[in-house]
Amino acid sequence: MAKILVVDDAAFMRMMLRDILLNGGHEVVAEAANGLEAVEQYSICKPDLVTMDITMPVMEGIDAVKQIRQSDPNAKIIMCSAMGQQGMVVQSIQAGARDFVVKPFQAERVLEAIGKVLA
């Protein structure tokens, strides 16, 4: 049971992830629609874990990962994006993300990834 911050510019995707996470027994403490909001919400809510989209306006996800990890080196972030090219995955991990879930995803994949990162 983790407190999770959900970051995606699509309201639809935030809703789908919220459903998956709640059904998986987690709590969604906040949502953010871009990387800048993600950085702000992280410092306000101090979640156990973040799900982070990549392609977003204002600030992209990988930049947000870098900033969050700078303020909290222990931050646990899982990327959740349709842009799953090898280069993008490598950049994400180098920025500090712990896993990368490619959209479209199955609920089980998301919950499994969260379980592994929190363990």
Added chain:
Amino acid sequence: MTTQYIHPFLESASNILGMFQFSPRIGEAAEQAKPLDGKEVITVIGVTGHLRGQVYTGMSTADALRIVSGMMGGATVAEFDDMALSAISELANMICGNAAIQLSQGGVALDISPPTIITGSGLGVAASRMKTVSVPIHMDGMDGLEICMALEV
């Protein structure tokens, strides 16, 4: 713009629609004088990198509601509200993102913009300065999707 660049977008659309329980059939690619003619919901995603331009999807409002319903596991979607609009935008995002994955495996590196979505009737699209290829995607009981790629190397 060659088949090798178009194919990943079509395959991606086919796979993703399949995941939402649709049975898409990809039609013939052609340059249309009036791309996306008659479509009431149009998504636009910008592409940069080895290819640049835009990728569009177009559909009727009725089809958009059917597709959103499929994306929500069969839930009834009565009107094309903000959440439905977001779902269709996300569909376009996933199609382009997954196509970018496939293209990157062939050494073609792309980045995509967040989606823009346009709704209305009597819409006219003229990507007249870029070669624009349209491909219909047929699904039973539906008016049919159109993917339109205005891309150059």
